[in-house]
Amino acid sequence: MRAPDTCLPLRAEGLRYAANGVPILDGVSFALEAGPPALIIGPNGAGKSVLLRVLHGLLPPTGGAVRWAGEGRNGGRPMPRDAMVFQRPVMLRRSVLANAGYPLKLAGLPRAERRARARAALARVGLDGMADRPARRLSGGEQQRLALARASVLNPEALFLDEPTASLDPAATRAVEDIVSDIAAQGTKVVMTTQDLGQARRMAGEVLFLHRGRLLEHAPAAEFFAGPRAPEAAAFLRGELVW
Numbered sequence: 001m002r003a004p005d006t007c008l009p010l011r012a013e014g015l016r017y018a019a020n021g022v023p024i025l026d027g028v029s030f031a032l033e034a035g036p037p038a039l040i041i042g043p044n045g046a047g048k049s050v051l052l053r054v055l056h057g058l059l060p061p062t063g064g065a066v067r068w069a070g071e072g073r074n075g076g077r078p079m080p081r082d083a084m085v086f087q088r089p090v091m092l093r094r095s096v097l098a099n100a101g102y103p104l105k106l107a108g109l110p111r112a113e114r115r116a117r118a119r120a121a122l123a124r125v126g127l128d129g130m131a132d133r134p135a136r137r138l139s140g141g142e143q144q145r146l147a148l149a150r151a152s153v154l155n156p157e158a159l160f161l162d163e164p165t166a167s168l169d170p171a172a173t174r175a176v177e178d179i180v181s182d183i184a185a186q187g188t189k190v191v192m193t194t195q196d197l198g199q200a201r202r203m204a205g206e207v208l209f210l211h212r213g214r215l216l217e218h219a220p221a222a223e224f225f226a227g228p229r230a231p232e233a234a235a236f237l238r239g240e241l242v243w
């Protein structure tokens with residue numbers, strides 16, 4: 001269960017991002033409440049990755065704002081707030097266990113507690129038997145599971161996932177989907193991009209459809225897939241919209 005001082009809803013207020021004068025996000029506004037995963041879909045180049053990076057704070061918006069509920073309370077934000085996992089996970093040149101426990105080290109937790117929590121996180125993603133292996137030797141699917149263990153080890157309020165299964169085979173993809181669903185069921189708000197519409201149907205509680213840097217639709221998943229309102233979204237679902 002979440003503490004009552006949750007950081008959600010997360011609000012995007014008129015977000016703009018431009019690179020060299022070219023608009024990539026063009027006035028994106030929404031609010032994300034606690035609940036099942038939010039899937040961000042749309043054609044290549046729509047701005048999905050840039051949106052996640054702006055939400056996570058990796059890119060400063062050139063206009064608008066990202067607002068978390070309760071910001072400023074008690075002189076700061078509740079911790080931990082959010083974490084992000086990328087399409088290609090970045091592994092530290094250390095053991096699997098050390099990678100899983102790294103955020104706990106940064107947070108200053110004592111060593112014994114770090115080990116126990118990191119081991120529990122590895123067990124949740126089925127990597128407890130590989131704790132002592134060098135992380136960089138793991139397969140792509142195993143590395144992505146480790147990245148999810150590391151990103152969720154501090155039980156963040158929100159977890160941003162940028163096409164986390166893009167380079168994985170079907171079995172590894174399903175394993176990652178199960179882990180992500182489990183993380184969501186524990187109360188973390190998952191916000192995820194994908195090019196895989198089957199995956200979006202399997203996982204989404206709500207859908208955000210992005211097209212040329214604009215949010216054309218934000219709807220409950222069942223409603224969206226039954227019949228999106230935006231013509232561009234309907235064309236995208238039919239496989240007709242490439243840009």
Ligand SMILES: Nc1ncnc2c1ncn2[C@@H]1O[C@H](COP(=O)(O)OP(=O)(O)OP(=O)(O)O)[C@@H](O)[C@H]1O
Nearest residue numbers: 019020024042043044045046047048049050051195
């Ligand atoms: N730092 C940057 N500087 C300039 N252009 C950028 C930068 N980052 C992204 N872009 C451009 O912004 C557009 C949106 O990119 P983004 O990666 O967010 O798209 P996407 O929706 O995630 O696409 P895909 O589905 O192909 O991953 C693209 O045209 C990309 O080339």
